[in-house]
Amino acid sequence: MTQDNLPAPTADILVRLADVLETRRPQAGGDSQSSYTAKLLARGPDAFLKKIGEEATELVMAAKDGVPERIVSETADLWFHCLVALTHYGLRPEDVLAELARREGLSGLAEKAARNHEGADSAPDRSA
Numbered sequence: 001m002t003q004d005n006l007p008a009p010t011a012d013i014l015v016r017l018a019d020v021l022e023t024r025r026p027q028a029g030g031d032s033q034s035s036y037t038a039k040l041l042a043r044g045p046d047a048f049l050k051k052i053g054e055e056a057t058e059l060v061m062a063a064k065d066g067v068p069e070r071i072v073s074e075t076a077d078l079w080f081h082c083l084v085a086l087t088h089y090g091l092r093p094e095d096v097l098a099e100l101a102r103r104e105g106l107s108g109l110a111e112k113a114a115r116n117h118e119g120a121d122s123a124p125d126r127s128a
């Protein structure tokens with residue numbers, strides 16, 4: 001429960017938000033006059049990819065300052081703009097959640113070691 005005694009939001013919010021963002025696509029008739037998302041999508045990848053870079057930088061600065069409310073706010077901005085990018089490319093938050101689920105329980109260190117081992121197996125023999 002949250003402070004207001006409401007149920008804590010879950011990943012469902014990502015799915016609902018993505019449904020809204022799909023309606024903002026130019027092909028869906030998104031209106032740049034009334035919707036920030038529609039304006040961003042109409043401007044194309046350079047616009048929303050630039051925003052992702054900016055929001056990531058702002059998150060880094062917030063984290064460096066260590067202010068929890070700003071870290072949460074900047075992370076929300078970053079997630080939102082990533083969802084805009086996913087929408088443009090015809091992808092869904094469910095795709096990302098499935099990838100995270102696929103990785104669940106797989107140690108990042110073990111995965112990296114396996115990756116490096118595969119690379120060593122296929123690398124040309126330079127010992128001669």
Ligand SMILES: N=c1c2ncn([C@@H]3O[C@H](COP(=O)(O)OP(=O)(O)OP(=O)(O)O)[C@@H](O)[C@H]3O)c2ncn1[C@@H]1O[C@H](COP(=O)(O)O)[C@@H](O)[C@H]1O
Nearest residue numbers: 017020021024034035036037038039051054076077080081
């Ligand atoms: N979650 C968000 C959300 N998070 C951030 N933003 C907007 O992202 C923008 C970028 O943030 P910045 O801090 O960089 O602000 P800025 O300097 O004014 O931005 P720029 O002019 O540089 O682009 C701001 O205008 C925020 O309002 C969002 N805009 C919309 N949503 C969600 O998307 C839904 C659809 O929004 P519209 O498409 O605008 O109707 C909304 O109902 C919300 O649920």
